[in-house]
Amino acid sequence: MRVLYLTKYSPNGASSRLRSYQYFPFLEAKGFSITVHPFFDENYLIDLYAGKKTAKVKLLKCYLNRFFTLFSVYKYDKIVIEKELFPYFFSWFERILALFKVNYIVDYDDAIFHNYDLSASKLIRFLFKNKIDTVMKYSGCVLAGNGYLYERAKEAGAKKIVILPTVIDVDAYKVTQKTADAKVIIGWIGSPSTFKYVKNYKMVFSELLQNNAVELHIVGATEDLGLGAKVKYLTWTAATEVGLISNFDIGIMPLENTPWELGKCAYKLIQYMGCGLPVVASAVGMNKEVVDATTGFLVRSESEWLDKLNKLINDSILREQLGKNGRKKVESLYSLQKSSTILLSVLSNE
Incomplete structure (x- = not known):
């Protein structure tokens, strides 16, 4: 079975490492073929941890790379999205995946919906307050790290929700x-x-x-x-x-x-x-x-x-x-x- 993981970060990003990468050896041993495309690359993390701002042209490249990756989704049997396809952008592409019967799985270990619905920016709240609810609603399954995230997915109308805690080996x-x-x-x-x-x-x-x-x-x-x-x-x-x-x-x-x-x-x-x-x-x-x-x-x-x-x-x-x-x-x-x-x-x- 071929699985495409659309993670947020490379392995040095804690959430991606723990929610995705650490499972890959186990899944591969079970016969899964794993392909991973992080949204942000390793250079972004280096800048982030050093307190540096990433150049806008580099951020644009991240968005473009993710956009072109979406044209390959039909090569895979399963699609796993960490949090969202495009940060601070509309949920159009998740809806398009659902429209074309791509039954994606979405994974959360943080309340990132509060980046939007509780943002200090009125514009962000207006544009995106329901974004993550929409992503959850149109998914085939939501993997929720705890009960709070589970309840939010339930309120959003997610079809299936599974609690998957963040764990250690x-x-x-x-x-x-x-x-x-x-x-x-x-x-x-x-x-x-x-x-x-x-x-x-x-x-x-x-x-x-x-x-x-x-x-x-x-x-x-x-x-x-x-x-x-x-x-x-x-x-x-x-x-x-x-x-x-x-x-x-x-x-x-x-x-x-x-x-x-x-x-x-x-x-x-x-x-x-x-x-x-x-x-x-x-x-x-x-x-x-x-x-x-x-x-x-x-x-x-x-x-x-x-x-x-x-x-x-x-x-x-x-x-x-x-x-x-x-x-x-x-x-x-x-x-x-x-x-x-x-x-x-x-x-x-x-």
Whole structure:
């Protein structure tokens, strides 16, 4: 079976890597022939992560490449679209695919409909507020990363919706034995754009670092918190991320509480728990599904962040037990091995 994946990014884009690329070896082993055409190329990601603006002519090339790719859709048995065909453009082409009986599958791990319906621009809201609903409605199947995205697809009138969480390959995530007498490392992994959530709790981390034998490790962002040498800023790569997380003793996932965060799929928490770490997370969205009393703590205020982190800092036995439980939960619910069978069923039956 020939499958065309129209991803948003190349493999270094987290959403595309996790929602598409990591499944390709499994699908190919099952006899699928995979072709992938990302909308944005690797140079776009390099500029994005460096905080540079991409030249308009390069963006135009991305749109043109995607447009000409659509002329090849009849060569494939299945079409999988990550989020949308053309960002900030009308859903005309998804409608055309449906009109010509191209039963495409569309995949979401973020509430990107809020880029449009909650945009600060009145013009964008007017033009595109219903765009993603239309894309969902005309699809053959919506793959939704969590319940919030599922409900939006349902409201949009999607014919079929399957929850496919964002997961890890548990075979690649190893649990590292911790030493009780070593300094405690609180860790966060993410992108420069999501580092704002950590910055919101700067005072919490300032107090923790002053009063404990603790380090804070930031993976994937370089903006200085101004908290001194006990904060380490580490470069993210796909090859090193698991090792960097394994060095943590506690994993954190702060969030704001807005509609956008409700669409997030708690991937950081799944990574931490896959490495056998206890977690502390904002009680927002899917975080509340992933974290329970056996795996970590959900918090709602600065005082709760301080209290729960201090509790874990001072209790290595508790850290170990919560970490073991978290690993078991990931193996049971959030593994690539489990989700691959779900995706295989969707591709085989659509």
